[in-house]
Amino acid sequence: MGQYHSYEDQELVQFMQNGDERVLAEIYNRYWDKMLAVAFNRLGNQEEAEECVQDVLYKFWKLRTDFSLTKVDLSNYLARAIRNQSFNILDRRYRERIKSENYAPVKDINLLSPERQLMIRELQEQIDNSINALPPQCQIIFKLSRQEGLSNKEIAEKLNLSENTVKSHIKKANRDIQGDIELLTTLISFYIFFKN
Numbered sequence: 001m002g003q004y005h006s007y008e009d010q011e012l013v014q015f016m017q018n019g020d021e022r023v024l025a026e027i028y029n030r031y032w033d034k035m036l037a038v039a040f041n042r043l044g045n046q047e048e049a050e051e052c053v054q055d056v057l058y059k060f061w062k063l064r065t066d067f068s069l070t071k072v073d074l075s076n077y078l079a080r081a082i083r084n085q086s087f088n089i090l091d092r093r094y095r096e097r098i099k100s101e102n103y104a105p106v107k108d109i110n111l112l113s114p115e116r117q118l119m120i121r122e123l124q125e126q127i128d129n130s131i132n133a134l135p136p137q138c139q140i141i142f143k144l145s146r147q148e149g150l151s152n153k154e155i156a157e158k159l160n161l162s163e164n165t166v167k168s169h170i171k172k173a174n175r176d177i178q179g180d181i182e183l184l185t186t187l188i189s190f191y192i193f194f195k196n
Contacts, residue, residue, distance in 0.1 A: 005030070009074035016064045024061050031075060035082050041160055042086035052089055056081045087136045090159075094143055130177040141166055142173035 004012060004026035016023040032053065039049035056078065060067070131139060137159075144150045144158065145166075152170070156163045 013067060013074065016061075017067070019064070024057065027060075027074070028057060031078050034075065035078055038079050038082045039086055042083065043089060048089055048093075052082060052085045056085050084136065087140055091136065091140055091143075094140070094148075098147070127177065131173070134173055134176060138169045138173050141169040142177075145170050 004015070004023060007015070007026075012023050012026060016027075035053045035056065036049055039052040040046060043049050043052065060078070060081065131142060134142060141155055141159070141161075144155045145152070150158070152163050152166045155161070155166045159166075
C-alpha cells in the first residue's frame, strides 16, 4: 500500500477515511499544480493562491471521515472547493479594502438630526444584511458592480465567468435586495415627508 500513485481517486478517498496521512501527500502531489493554477487565475496573487490551496487541503483532510466521491470526481471537487475558497478570499480582501478606504476622522459638524441619522443607519444596516444574505458568488459580483463600478465584462474577466452569469447574479441580487428594503424605505419616506 506504499505506492499510492498507482491508485485511483476513489481508492485514495477510501484510504484517507481511515486516517492514512500518506494519502493526503499523494493527493497534494497529484493535484497541487492544478489547484494552484485555478486559485492564481482567480486571485492574481501567488501567496494568496498558495494559502487558498493549503486551506482547501486542510479542510478536505478535516472532512475525510464524512467525505465520499459519488457523482463528481476528485479533481472537479477540488477545483470547485478552490473556486469557493477564492470567492471567500476575494470577499475578505474587498471588505478589508472598503474598511480602510472608509476610515475617516469624524467631522466637526453633522447636519443630520439624530432621528435621520438613525433612519439612515437602519436603512444601511438593512441593505448590508440583504447583501450579506446573498450567496457568496452573488455577493462578490454585486459588490464589484455596484460598489466598485466594474462593468459586467470586467467582472466576468476578473472572476473567470461568462457575462451572462454575471448578469443573472446582478439581477438576482437586485431583486432580493429590493424586496428586503422596500418596506423600510417606504416607512422612512413617509416619516420624512410628514415630519417636514
